[in-house]
Amino acid sequence: MVLKNKVLAFIFFLFFVLFLFFLIFYFLKQNINLFYTPTQINSIVVPINKIIKIGGFVKNNSIKTDNSLNVFFDITDYDNSISVRYNGILPDLFAENKGVIVIGYLDNNFLFNAKQVLAKHDENYTSLKNIDISNK
Amino acid sequence: MFIEFGFLSILVCLFLNIFTILNLYFLFFSFNFDRKKILILFLSQFLLLFSSLVSVLYSLFIDDFSLLYTYSNSNSNLPFIYKFSALWGAHEGSFLLFVFLFSFWNLFFFIFGPRFEKKIEITLFFVLSFIKFLLLLLLIFVSNPFERIIDNIPIDGIDLNPLLQDINLTIHPPILYLGYIGFSIPFSFSISLLFNNQLDFKYFICIYPWILISFSLLTFGIFIGSLWAYYELGWGGWWFWDPVENASLMPWLSCVILIHFYHISFRKNYFFRFVVLLSIVTFLFCLLGIFLVRSGLISSVHSFSSSSSRGFYFFTFFLIIFLFSLFLFFLRFKFFPKNNLYYFNFRDYILFFSLFLIIISLITIFIGTFLPLFIDLFFDNKISIGDLFFNIVSLPFLALSIFFIPFMYILNKYSVYFFLFSLLFSYFFIDSFLFWKFFYIFLFIWLFLNFLFFLIKIFFSLIKINNFYRSFLFFLSHFGILILVIGISISSFYSIEKDCVLKIGDSIDFLNYKLVFNRILNKNSYNYISDIGEFSLYKNSKLLCKIFPEKRIFFVSGVYMTESYVFSNFFCDIYLALGKKINENTWSCRFYYKPFISFLWFGFIVISLYSFLRFIILINR
Numbered sequence: 174m175v176l177k178n179k180v181l182a183f184i185f186f187l188f189f190v191l192f193l194f195f196l197i198f199y200f201l202k203q204n205i206n207l208f209y210t211p212t213q214i215n216s217i218v219v220p221i222n223k224i225i226k227i228g229g230f231v232k233n234n235s236i237k238t239d240n241s242l243n244v245f246f247d248i249t250d251y252d253n254s255i256s257v258r259y260n261g262i263l264p265d266l267f268a269e270n271k272g273v274i275v276i277g278y279l280d281n282n283f284l285f286n287a288k289q290v291l292a293k294h295d296e297n298y299t300s301l302k303n304i305d306i307s308n309k
Numbered sequence: 310m311f312i313e314f315g316f317l318s319i320l321v322c323l324f325l326n327i328f329t330i331l332n333l334y335f336l337f338f339s340f341n342f343d344r345k346k347i348l349i350l351f352l353s354q355f356l357l358l359f360s361s362l363v364s365v366l367y368s369l370f371i372d373d374f375s376l377l378y379t380y381s382n383s384n385s386n387l388p389f390i391y392k393f394s395a396l397w398g399a400h401e402g403s404f405l406l407f408v409f410l411f412s413f414w415n416l417f418f419f420i421f422g423p424r425f426e427k428k429i430e431i432t433l434f435f436v437l438s439f440i441k442f443l444l445l446l447l448l449i450f451v452s453n454p455f456e457r458i459i460d461n462i463p464i465d466g467i468d469l470n471p472l473l474q475d476i477n478l479t480i481h482p483p484i485l486y487l488g489y490i491g492f493s494i495p496f497s498f499s500i501s502l503l504f505n506n507q508l509d510f511k512y513f514i515c516i517y518p519w520i521l522i523s524f525s526l527l528t529f530g531i532f533i534g535s536l537w538a539y540y541e542l543g544w545g546g547w548w549f550w551d552p553v554e555n556a557s558l559m560p561w562l563s564c565v566i567l568i569h570f571y572h573i574s575f576r577k578n579y580f581f582r583f584v585v586l587l588s589i590v591t592f593l594f595c596l597l598g599i600f601l602v603r604s605g606l607i608s609s610v611h612s613f614s615s616s617s618s619r620g621f622y623f624f625t626f627f628l629i630i631f632l633f634s635l636f637l638f639f640l641r642f643k644f645f646p647k648n649n650l651y652y653f654n655f656r657d658y659i660l661f662f663s664l665f666l667i668i669i670s671l672i673t674i675f676i677g678t679f680l681p682l683f684i685d686l687f688f689d690n691k692i693s694i695g696d697l698f699f700n701i702v703s704l705p706f707l708a709l710s711i712f713f714i715p716f717m718y719i720l721n722k723y724s725v726y727f728f729l730f731s732l733l734f735s736y737f738f739i740d741s742f743l744f745w746k747f748f749y750i751f752l753f754i755w756l757f758l759n760f761l762f763f764l765i766k767i768f769f770s771l772i773k774i775n776n777f778y779r780s781f782l783f784f785l786s787h788f789g790i791l792i793l794v795i796g797i798s799i800s801s802f803y804s805i806e807k808d809c810v811l812k813i814g815d816s817i818d819f820l821n822y823k824l825v826f827n828r829i830l831n832k833n834s835y836n837y838i839s840d841i842g843e844f845s846l847y848k849n850s851k852l853l854c855k856i857f858p859e860k861r862i863f864f865v866s867g868v869y870m871t872e873s874y875v876f877s878n879f880f881c882d883i884y885l886a887l888g889k890k891i892n893e894n895t896w897s898c899r900f901y902y903k904p905f906i907s908f909l910w911f912g913f914i915v916i917s918l919y920s921f922l923r924f925i926i927l928i929n930r
Contacts, residue, residue: 197673197702201680204698208691226693242808242897261808262888262899265869 206276211253214279221279224288227255228274236269248273248285259287266292312376315364316455322357322412323445325350326438333435342427347434351416354441358409365405365454366396374463377456378402384468384865386836394479395469400603400619401454407486407599408444414490415441421928422494423515429501436497443626451622452603468836468865477537485530485557489595491523492560495567496592499585500634503641510574510581510646517571518927520588524564525920531557532913539906540873547909550696555678556598562671562707563591569664573657582645589634596627601678656717663710670706674699701745708752711794714787715759718780721766727758749798756791760784786923789916796909805902813894819902822883823847824856829896837861839872842887842896846876858898860887882906 208226209219219225232247232254242261247254257275267273267290277287329350336342365378369392374380382395382402397403415437424430472478498516502508534557539547548554567587574581604620653661677694684690715724731754735747763784805819816825827843844856859872873886881904888897 193669197676200698200702201676201694204695206693206695208693224695238891240891240895241810262886262897265871 210250211248211255212250214255215253219279221281224276224278226274226276227257227285228272229254231267231269231271231273233269248275255283255285257285257287259290261290263290264292268292311364311367312373312455312457315361316453318357318361318364319445319449319455322354322361323442323449325354325357326442326445329354330435330438330442333431333438337428337431337435342431348419351412351419355409355412355416358405358412361455362396362405362409365402366392369395372466374466375458377458378454380458380463380466382466382469384466384836386865387466387469388474388835390476390479391469391474394473394475397482398469398473398478401452403482403486404448404452404603405454406482407490408441408448410483410486411441411444411490411493414487414493418494418519422519425512425515426507428505429498429507429512432501432504433497436500437493440493440497440630443629447622447626451619465865468863471837471861471863471866471868471870472541475537475541477533477540481530481533481537484526484533488523488525488527488530489560489598491519491526492564492588492592492595494519494523495588496634499588500637502585503637506641506644508581508585508641508645510578510584513571513581513584514575518924520564520567520571521920521927522924524561524568525917525924527557527561527564528913528917528920531561532910532917535913536910540875547906550677550699552678552681553598553602555674555699556594556601559671559674559678560591560594560598562667562674563587563594566664566667566671567591569660573660577653577657579648581648582642585645586638589638593627593631593634596630600624600627601682659713659716663713666706666710670703670710673703673706677703705748708749711790712752712755714790715756718776718783719759719763721759721762723762724759727755727762731755731758746802749794749802753794753798756794760788760791786919789912789914789919791912792908792915793912796905796907796912799905800903800909803904805900807900808888808897809900810891810895810897817900821849822853822902823850824883824885824900826896826898827855829894830857832859834861836865837863837870840887840890842885842898844885846883856883856885858885858887860890877907879907880904 206224206226208228211227211229213219214227227248229248229250232249235245235247235254237245244259244261244263245256246259247256249255257277259275259277271292274291275285275287276289276291277285279285329347332347332350336347365376368376368379369383372379372383372385374383378399378401379395382399383392387395395402397406415434418437419434425433495516498512502512534554535547538549567584570580570583570587573579574584600620600623603623677698681692681694684692731751734754735751739746739750763780767781767784807817807819809817811817811826813826813828816823818824823846825845825847827845830841830843832839832841839859839861841857841859844858846853846856854876856874856876858874861870861872862868863870871886871888873884875885876883881902884901884903886899888899890896
């Protein structure tokens with residue numbers, strides 16, 4: 174191969190890789206779910222109608238269900254709390270005072286619409302004893 | 310008393326290990342290599358680790374709750390078989406199992422492995438022993454399963470996590486660990502070649518079966534894990550792009566690339582550097598996976614303990630091996646034999662391109678898995694990567710590389726028509742036009758037609774195919790991928806999913822099936838009580854079978870557990886799980902209809918079995 178061709182091939186390859194990385198990071202940026210605590214939601218500006226995650230504990234006596242699959246409950250970090258609506262079957266380890274992570278979006282009425290509810294459990298499975306509430 | 314014996318045997322094992330390392334060091338400079346002596350040392354270490362494993366198991370069996378590990382992972386009501394699960398259910402025990410299996414695999418390789426020149430062999434076992442030394446240190450100082458509770462000995466234990474009380478999870482860890490550990494052989498072999506500056510591809514041919522066996526075991530381990538997630542954990546899903554799942558997928562993909570580069574090297578004596586580098590990287594991925602699972606830094610359903618001080622030691626362990634091996638690799642980089650100039654044909658370029666795609670996919674998975682950890686450590690900000698990222702970035706690269714599989718040996722003069730046919734078929738016969746659905750259905754039809762045609766060709770004209778043997782092996786090795794693609798694409802795009810509230814007597818209709826809720830039964834067992842729903846499944850208003858999904862309450866921990874019921878025949882699975890009791894006669898239920906999901910399991914088994922058989926065949930040569 175002539176040197177000129179080699180250089181051309183290399184430049185072409187470089188652009189291809191750059192393009193790929195641009196693509197990857199573009200999609201990565203789209204799919205980053207930020208993690209908030211109820212306190213942060215009340216104090217800082219949180220994007221509305223965008224998928225986010227909230228972690229905390231299920232507040233005492235806050236779980237309300239009717240005869241359908243709709244569930245309302247509050248997530249608290251013992252300072253602030255936020256109401257969550259969920260339509261579906263809750264995980265087995267979901268219970269009051271237990272750690273929970275919800276994925277969903279905040280609507281205009283400041284109600285959190287959960288798409289997914291995760292009850293976290295470590296090896297000792299006493300649900301989430303020591304959830305790291307970041308920047309508390 | 311038994312436990313102290315177990316701990317003592319670990320200590321003796323450590324001393325023997327140091328003795329082995331010293332011995333190997335001196336043997337390296339002496340003239341003769343006394344295999345018998347090293348064999349005895351390896352065997353005794355294996356037996357000592359075995360006895361310490363047995364001592365923990367014994368304490369689980371006699372319910373000795375003065376042992377911290379037994380207390381936190383077992384209970385007197387725990388059924389017999391799950392005591393084994395409890396043995397490797399939590400961090401300390403599973404790490405003991407890991408070290409034990411590492412020792413076992415060393416011994417196994419020592420006895421059945423190939424013989425090389427003295428220096429290469431000694432360095433190989435030296436590296437293995439050194440890794441074992443580090444593992445033993447970690448076991449003794451950071452994750453000791455022999456800790457006693459000194460005062461206030463509890464009467465009963467906290468029980469094993471009900472999620473882990475499943476037969477699949479009893480066999481999942483040992484097999485997966487063996488898969489991980491298996492890669493230590495090509496790793497230390499590469500290190501040995503680099504160290505001794507014997508960079509010749511001919512040595513690598515003997516080690517190839519040992520790559521295959523680890524690949525087979527790793528595939529089988531991932532398969533069992535997916536099966537467990539499908540039945541026990543995931544409400545019908547089998548892969549969640551969870552960090553821990555990714556940790557097992559990364560070495561798998563890296564091993565796939567390694568195997569392909571090995572074949573390029575084998576045929577053309579090219580890319581030997583890559584073979585050595587990849588065999589190092591694959592093992593590093595395995596170690597990284599272990600570090601990730603045990604660090605407690607990542608939130609995952611599988612994660613073990615949440616103490617991050619332990620993570621620090623594991624990371625140091627990883628860093629030592631990482632820096633050392635890559636340093637050695639780049640030190641010897643220019644000593645590799647010169648690539649003889651070879652002109653590649655079309656087929657080779659296709660292979661390079663698809664391997665490149667797999668590498669890109671591997672990189673994206675790596676970024677997606679470790680970016681949250683990285684940002685958490687350096688910017689103190691919690692994020693997570695949604696599984697959509699993996700689905701629209703990592704997966705299409707893999708799928709595209711799969712698209713090129715038939716180009717290798719299976720392509721024939723009709724393939725253009727197959728291509729057009731599958732394009733048109735998937736375009737016109739997909740009810741709702743979705744790009745991904747179109748793409749994956751197209752992929753599946755394209756693969757299927759090419760493979761089918763190849764099979765017919767074999768059947769009718771055995772002799773006429775040029776280089777028959779090679780293309781037949783190619784067909785067999787990629788056959789599992791075809792079945793896997795069928796299973797994944799159909800089951801994910803044509804499944805029906807429903808959450809509903811059912812009263813006794815209510816029914817669900819779907820396709821030509823009908824599911825009727827008959828009644829609720831109660832059952833008492835060893836360590837749980839359960840409500841069992843009785844459902845009848847009708848097909849074309851004929852009774853097919855009865856379905857019994859279960860809701861268990863484990864009375865030791867008070868934890869609810871859903872035991873779903875899966876009715877499966879060859880072509881579809883009907884999956885039913887009880888949700889919550891709403892009142893006496895009403896339950897919420899989750900229901901799935903998944904066509905062709907059995908193909909998925911079958912594909913895993915075929916891939917795993919094929920590489921296992923290749924191992925057996927190659928090792929007997």
